[in-house]
Amino acid sequence: MIVDERITAYINSLDMGNTELLNQIEEEAKRDFVPVIRREMQSFLKTLLAVKQPRDILEVGTAVGFSTLLLCKYGHPEAHITTIEKYEKRIPIAKANFKRAGREKQITLLTGDASELLQKLSGSFDFVFMDAAKGQYIHFLPHVLRLLAPGGLLVSDNVLQEGDLIESRFAVERRNRTIHSRMREYLYELKHNSQLVTSVLPLGDGVTLSVKRITGLE
DSSP, X not given: OOSOHHHHHHHHHTOOOOOHHHHHHHHHHHHTTOOOOOHHHHHHHHXXXXXXXXXXXXXXXXXXXXXXXXXXXXXXXXXXXEEEEOOTTTHHHHHHHHHHHTOGGGEEEEXXXXXXXXXXXXXXXXXXXXXXXXXXXXXXXXXXXXXXXXXXXXXXXXXXXXXXXXXXXXXXXXXXXXXXXXXXXHHHHHHHOTTEEEEEEOSTTOEEEEEEOOTTOO
């Protein structure tokens, strides 16, 4: 935990929760050991969606579709979500969940490697939610920046690695060192990229909120 567990528990105790279907999908995911966004992250996303009211949303990392459906439910009623998932076992579950929610027309699910799919995507998105393989964030970023509209928001989840990111590379388990160095590179790039204004927040397992600058307003 990067935030005191009692503080997190108290904050989450104030939350009103989600719809019955979303709560059910969340419980099913936890039962099957599929990671879903934490309660405090859910609340943060809902607040951003209420403020921004995005119409075109890109999600990198669908899993079983819980966060996708949360974006649908609490975003603009006419929003369209393009979401990317590579893990084959989760794709049919996500599709089934989209059907359960009656949101198939609102969601485009792209299956395969995000690095390849992002290169092929065109258009413009005013909200991007990054929640996929953490070691790949830095490789996704150039494509995401191309697709992100001026004034658009980029939200990246799980960026502090349960606090390990502040440790020396050699204090981290060997199998996690590549992710550790790549995530540090990603955070540095977000904070130093001239196209972005970024805040790193100790929320959940760490989240970044980036805004793409509007040309001429710097």
